[in-house]
Amino acid sequence: MVHMYQAFAFTSSVWTDFGEESTPIMAAAAAIASSSKGSLREDLTCAICCDLFREPVMLACMHHFCKPCISRYWRGTQGPVTCPQCRKEFSSKQFQTNYLVTAMVEKVRATTSDTYIKNLEKQLRETLESHRLKKEDFINSIRRDKDKIETIKKIGADLQTRVKGEFRALHQILQDEETCMLEQLKREQEEELEKVQHHLDAVELAVKGLEDNIRTLRQASATTENTVLSELPPLRPCVLVDTAPEFDINAFSNKYLAPLQYITWRKMFKSLKPGPSPLTFDTDTAHPSIHVSRDKTVAVECDAVVPYMDHSKRFLQCVNILAAQGFQSGRHYWEVEVGSKPKWDLGIASEAVDRHARIKLSPESGYWTLRLRNGNEYSAGTQPWTRLQPASSPQSLGVFLDCEERRVSFYNADDMSLLYSFTNGPRGKVFPFFSPCISGSSQRPQPIRLLHYPAVALSG
Structure with missing residues (x-):
């Protein structure tokens, strides 16, 4: 009680x-x-x-x-x-x-x-107020969770539409390529059949003429028993038949027995949107300590300063270089081979970056980059740096730039796993950016290589 x-x-x-x-x-x-x-x-x-x-x-x-x-x-x-x-x-x-x-x-x-x-x-009063506030918190949490569910559903639906669209485009490329190749096969088959059929018709006509002549000669031979043959009976002229056309089975079959999937895959690069951009280095932007190959696809640091001409585009304080190709609209993708280099920076840079001063690589300074230090320390170029833990050390990296959505994403090109994505991407014109860095070791410097995929014309 x-x-x-x-x-x-x-x-x-x-x-x-x-x-x-x-x-x-x-x-x-x-x-x-x-x-x-x-x-x-x-x-x-x-x-x-x-x-x-x-x-x-x-x-x-x-x-x-x-x-x-x-x-x-x-x-x-x-x-x-x-x-x-x-x-x-x-x-x-x-x-x-x-x-x-x-x-x-x-x-x-x-x-x-x-x-x-x-x-x-x-x-x-305090307990009741505490419970009331907790109830409000839970109700707000429920509302937020429901909003998240709706957001996830909406984003998921949008992404599904986008994925379907991307694959629909690939399916269309494959469908067009299959249709084109089958039509080409049919056309070549009909041409070969027509050549053989033409020769067959000519031979059959010649045989018919010979048969008629044989019949006439036999009839003339039979009448010589009672009469003296004064001349040969009239004969039909023999039909001239060209040499039978050669049919090279190997030549006809080889192109269709080739590794069609691989050939078509290579052909698809030209139709991919975006397809791999065939970048080249802009030697006018190269720091004097960077040597660029003749085909402008390989850049490596060097001990001696490379003779260079003064140029407003050239980096003078940092060992940097830009690509010759710039972008300010559309979607673009390129791949860079870094091999086992222990140190590098790469990404994109705004056209307006200061090339004559030392600047921290960050979006605020006009750089959207990834970096490697000490052979295993990967970071995204934010301030402060964002440490990354890739599942494996990439030998090649893919950079994806979406100018409309202002997104810059980095991928391990070996397995296409996402390494990092900037969602506050650039405005205006940008250029692919690279820094082979100064290794400072006794080992021979290793290059950065721009990967190209040779263009192959689609069938037809």
Whole structure:
């Protein structure tokens, strides 16, 4: 009963502070609390002073009274005494202190004090407010999760449409290539058949002429038994037949027995959007410590300074070089072979970057790059640097630039796994950027090589 009282002994003003929705429940709880409180106080109230027990004692009849009250009630009484409640007589003034009731009274007295009630009301308000705030947090979390679900579904649907479109284009390329190759095969087959059929018709016509002549000669031979043959009978002129056309089975079959899948795959590069861009290095931008090959596809650091002409495009402080090809619209992809170089930087650079000063490679400075240091420390060119943990060390890297979506992505070209993607890409014209770096080791410097895929004309 004490615990029940503790749970519900609150004033009605506390309950009504938290909204109309909870008022009926709280009112019912207040009624239960009031009932419990009254019943408990009644059980722990002295029948003499009508107040909570003070030093409660129990008579032999099991009724309880305050020790001062029962002592005062029996004062002056000679002989037997009686219980004030049930009037039972006792031969002597005897009672027993009830420590359990004493504890209960102290508990009730403590829990009915103004300070206790106020503290409990405060705890109630704080707990209820805490639960309300938690509920709000959970509701907001549910709303955010539902928004995320809708976003994921929308993005997923958009990506599915895009993926289907990309593969539809590939399917169309393959379909067109298959149709073209089958038509070419049919055309060549018909040409060969026509040549053989033409010779066949000529031979058959010659055979028919010879058969007619043979018949005429036989008839003439049969008539010579009775008459003297004065001249040969008229014969049809023999048809001239060209030499039978040669049919080279190997020559006819080889192109269709070739590795068609590989040939078609190579042909597809020309139709890919974007296809691999055939980049070349711009020697006018090369730092004097960079040597560029004759075909402008290989760049390597060198100990001696390469003779160079002054040019406003040239990097003078950092060992950098740009590609000759720049982009400011569309989508573009290129691949760079780095091999086992322990140190390099590559990516794209804005046309307006300062070429004569040392600048940190970051989007704020006009660079979107990836870097390698110490042979295994890969980082994306943010400030601060973003460390990357590729599954394997790429020997070749692919760079994908989408000018419309302002996205720059880097791939391990060996397995096309994504290494990093900048979503705050450049505006305006940019150039592929490379830095073979100064290795500073005794080993022979290793080059950076631009990978090219030879263009192959599609069939037809």
